[in-house]
Amino acid sequence: MRPIVKYGSQVLRQPCAPVTQIDPAIKSLVFDLFDSMKAAEGVGLAAPQLGVLKRVVVVDISRQQPEILPISLINPRIVAAQGREVGEEGCLSFPDLYGPVPRHTQVRVEALDIQGKQFAVAAEGFYARALQHEIDHLDGKLFIDYLSPLKRQLMRGRLMALKQEGEQWDRDHPLP
Numbered sequence: 001m002r003p004i005v006k007y008g009s010q011v012l013r014q015p016c017a018p019v020t021q022i023d024p025a026i027k028s029l030v031f032d033l034f035d036s037m038k039a040a041e042g043v044g045l046a047a048p049q050l051g052v053l054k055r056v057v058v059v060d061i062s063r064q065q066p067e068i069l070p071i072s073l074i075n076p077r078i079v080a081a082q083g084r085e086v087g088e089e090g091c092l093s094f095p096d097l098y099g100p101v102p103r104h105t106q107v108r109v110e111a112l113d114i115q116g117k118q119f120a121v122a123a124e125g126f127y128a129r130a131l132q133h134e135i136d137h138l139d140g141k142l143f144i145d146y147l148s149p150l151k152r153q154l155m156r157g158r159l160m161a162l163k164q165e166g167e168q169w170d171r172d173h174p175l176p
């Protein structure tokens with residue numbers, strides 16, 4: 001298990017590189033993502049949140065919808081999307097902060113599994129929201145980017161406190 005990088009770190013704002021080879025390091029990254037997500041009781045986690053700039057995410061909404069199994073997605077891409085709804089969202093890089101984020105209600109995502117095999121997942125509602133949130137992380141996009149200036153203003157104190165944690169991460173783990 002690795003610590004989750006908090007808001008304020010530059011690593012959360014970088015575009016992530018596609019995975020070109022599913023080697024033992026990528027497999028171990030996937031296991032670490034699952035472990036850290038579970039320990040934090042999250043519904044998803046993206047590689048940059050562990051300080052790794054690779055296009056890898058995990059999603060597990062089985063507490064909310066037990067019929068949907070946890071999955072890992074390597075190089076995920078949204079290939080179709082429709083509908084739109086605003087829903088309350090949080091992020092493990094922003095403990096205890098939530099805000100309204102517009103997302104597509106249905107998405108189709110293509111990705112590679114841990115064996116390197118291509119697969120597609122059709123998701124709707126909360127599942128679709130979780131996938132969109134995690135895939136955003138791979139492009140350095142965070143849920144607060146969708147909030148109104150007023151909402152962000154209301155969060156300002158908490159964001160400033162988090163930012164110090166994130167900046168400390170950068171001092172300990174400088175980007176190459």
Ligand code: NI
Pocket residue numbers: 090091092093133134137
């Ligand atoms: Ni997040």
